[in-house]
Amino acid sequence: MTEHLTPHEGREAPAARPTAPADPRGALLRSPETPQGARDTSPGASVPPTSEHSQPSVSEPDPGRPRPAPEGVPAQPGPPEGPPDGEERRTGRPRPPGAGPVAMRRDGDRLRFVGAATRRIARGIDLDEIVMGLCRATVPTFSDAILVYLRDPLPVGDERPTGPLVLRLRRTDRLRSIEEGAEEPDTDGATPTSLQVVPPDITDVTGTAELCEVRQGGALAEVLRGVRPVFADSAAARAALRELLGEGRTVPAGQRAVLAPLRGRRRVIGAAVFLRRPERPAFEADDLLVAAQLATHSALGIDKAVLYGREAYIADELQRTMLPETLPRPTGVRLASRYLPAAETARVGGDWYDAIPLPGSRVALVVGDVMGHSMTSAAIMGQLRTTAQTLAGLDLPPQEVLHHLDEQAQRLGSDRMATCLYAVYDPVSHRITIANAGHPPPVLLHLGGRAEVLRVPPGAPIGVGGVDFEAVELDAPAGATLLLYTDGLVESRLRDVWTGIEQLRERLAATAQLTGPDHPPPLEALCDEVLDMLGPGDRDDDIALLAARFDGIAPSDVAYWFLEPENATPSRARRLARSALVRWGLEDMTDSVELLVSEVVTNAVRYASRPITLRLLRTDVLRCEVGDDVPQLPRLRQARATDEGGRGLYLVNKMARRWGATRLSTGKVVWFELNRS
Numbered sequence: 001m002t003e004h005l006t007p008h009e010g011r012e013a014p015a016a017r018p019t020a021p022a023d024p025r026g027a028l029l030r031s032p033e034t035p036q037g038a039r040d041t042s043p044g045a046s047v048p049p050t051s052e053h054s055q056p057s058v059s060e061p062d063p064g065r066p067r068p069a070p071e072g073v074p075a076q077p078g079p080p081e082g083p084p085d086g087e088e089r090r091t092g093r094p095r096p097p098g099a100g101p102v103a104m105r106r107d108g109d110r111l112r113f114v115g116a117a118t119r120r121i122a123r124g125i126d127l128d129e130i131v132m133g134l135c136r137a138t139v140p141t142f143s144d145a146i147l148v149y150l151r152d153p154l155p156v157g158d159e160r161p162t163g164p165l166v167l168r169l170r171r172t173d174r175l176r177s178i179e180e181g182a183e184e185p186d187t188d189g190a191t192p193t194s195l196q197v198v199p200p201d202i203t204d205v206t207g208t209a210e211l212c213e214v215r216q217g218g219a220l221a222e223v224l225r226g227v228r229p230v231f232a233d234s235a236a237a238r239a240a241l242r243e244l245l246g247e248g249r250t251v252p253a254g255q256r257a258v259l260a261p262l263r264g265r266r267r268v269i270g271a272a273v274f275l276r277r278p279e280r281p282a283f284e285a286d287d288l289l290v291a292a293q294l295a296t297h298s299a300l301g302i303d304k305a306v307l308y309g310r311e312a313y314i315a316d317e318l319q320r321t322m323l324p325e326t327l328p329r330p331t332g333v334r335l336a337s338r339y340l341p342a343a344e345t346a347r348v349g350g351d352w353y354d355a356i357p358l359p360g361s362r363v364a365l366v367v368g369d370v371m372g373h374s375m376t377s378a379a380i381m382g383q384l385r386t387t388a389q390t391l392a393g394l395d396l397p398p399q400e401v402l403h404h405l406d407e408q409a410q411r412l413g414s415d416r417m418a419t420c421l422y423a424v425y426d427p428v429s430h431r432i433t434i435a436n437a438g439h440p441p442p443v444l445l446h447l448g449g450r451a452e453v454l455r456v457p458p459g460a461p462i463g464v465g466g467v468d469f470e471a472v473e474l475d476a477p478a479g480a481t482l483l484l485y486t487d488g489l490v491e492s493r494l495r496d497v498w499t500g501i502e503q504l505r506e507r508l509a510a511t512a513q514l515t516g517p518d519h520p521p522p523l524e525a526l527c528d529e530v531l532d533m534l535g536p537g538d539r540d541d542d543i544a545l546l547a548a549r550f551d552g553i554a555p556s557d558v559a560y561w562f563l564e565p566e567n568a569t570p571s572r573a574r575r576l577a578r579s580a581l582v583r584w585g586l587e588d589m590t591d592s593v594e595l596l597v598s599e600v601v602t603n604a605v606r607y608a609s610r611p612i613t614l615r616l617l618r619t620d621v622l623r624c625e626v627g628d629d630v631p632q633l634p635r636l637r638q639a640r641a642t643d644e645g646g647r648g649l650y651l652v653n654k655m656a657r658r659w660g661a662t663r664l665s666t667g668k669v670v671w672f673e674l675n676r677s
Helices: 107-122 127-138 218-228 235-245 285-322 375-393 400-414 497-513 523-531 569-584 585-609 648-655
Strands: 145-151 166-174 211-213 257-263 267-274 333-340 350-356 363-370 416-425 431-437 442-443 452-453 471-475 482-483 544-551 558-564 612-618 620-630 658-664 668-675
Touching: 107 218, 107 482, 127 145, 127 166, 127 285, 166 267, 166 333, 211 333, 218 235, 218 267, 235 267, 257 285, 257 452, 267 285, 285 375, 333 523, 350 375, 350 544, 363 375, 363 482, 363 523, 363 544, 363 620, 375 400, 375 416, 375 452, 400 416, 400 431, 416 482, 442 497, 452 497, 471 523, 497 523, 523 544, 558 569, 585 612, 585 620, 585 648, 585 668, 648 658
Parallel strands: none
Antiparallel strands: 145 166, 145 267, 166 211, 257 267, 333 544, 350 363, 363 416, 416 431, 431 471, 442 452, 442 482, 482 544, 558 612, 612 620, 620 668, 658 668
């Protein structure tokens, strides 16, 4: 358990205290006291200082200490506390150029420093910000140099670290001299200054060991186990500093170095070393209390930063795995996508998009939005996305997919609400079928530059239950671009959803004008332009964006036949495929295509009871699709030497670029692709 020290614990009244040093760079946190009744005889002194613990007389109030306002009476504004800029606190005379920071003369100064330093440390949200806040708050106000060591690796939460305790030098900071040409450091309210030209000394942190393995039973392990800060004036502390800093480092003598362990909630997570120059007054006993406060606040902040970093990592990984890593490259359509979280501090949400290849060179385009942007929303989104992919594999109509998604959302819970838009694009027929479940309507950007908000039935959100969804079939001309999005793109506190949709339509039309009527804008650049329409106050929700450019497949690149399931059908299929290849100028592919078509058609004829379909598609590859009414999918197996069959799919697997089989509501489709020579 960490012992939290306060500046008033363990203080003993010393027998005699030294007087203030003549050096204007005196101890920044030093609290010299003048014996009671003595007066300051320095030139310009007008107010007799009193002891810190003495009580001023009634007739002679302390002019340097403001009176508290009576209870119930508001405090009256007075002159600012402390001397004007550039004057000494005690004498009121101007400070000479190059003089160091003004010494703190009271415990109130020490408390104000600790308060300012802890506030600065608490401002950090990640590990580097907290460590930097500690360094900038202590140099030069408390020390001339600081070294911060942290465990490598840092344990997270309740996990128990394995292996030896290793400390890595995370950051160093020191006040540089004028001779080194450094800028004045940031002291967070303290008086910035530059030291006079001095030779290199113990505050030069170059050559310090980067790694230190703490030996069990060693001096450093004992100091870390004690938790409390220690001076370097004992043999154990000097040995601990030599072990931490490295054998080549000079260990300062006396009370010019403080080694403060950094203890988090459950264990020591590092150490901080505070150093002072030889010409500066040494640390005092009260400075150990200050170092303890700084170490405690820094360690707790580091613990929280590590936990926050782990949560952010988990959130990022969860969101990344929920969304597709890469988009497919289906025939006849080009795709681009974007995803933006609601904020950097809330990196998970319920928005998703997907593109799923379907049989017949079709593709399903999906975009959805689960209510909220939390870990729960992301988990529900992942389940709905998996369900949508499974339903798409069954080649169900869009309205049936939404119906089953609605049932799945009700099984997940009564308050699991989501919106979704499901569209299926057929590049051969140049048509698109869309069903909507309470989602904003898509926008279609035509080749000539006209942007159109598609009229699709809005439907009810997923999870309502008992709602019938409706699908519409629309034209999808070649060169047009379909934009699917979530409401975070068009709705915010500054505008309603329909105003945002109209702004989106105008932005798409304006972007299309830049490339001319005959050339659609590049897809990736179009997505960036759409996101640029968001203003500073428009990011209230996650944003998922899916853009599809419809290239289609020309009718001249499609050959389609219906064949009866007869014994002569395989030979007829070979002749039809040969004639299509001759028409396309692909005669050199005839032998391989005839062989594979014959094998696949033969398997379909063997089991089919209705006419089978044969389709050839010429794109960047040659694709062959054979459909029948048998739902059982074929599987690849190794035929034995005595088997009469079972080698058809083996040949397809060896010769084709890709092949596969997809179950349909009316049967299945077996397809393969060959590279065009």
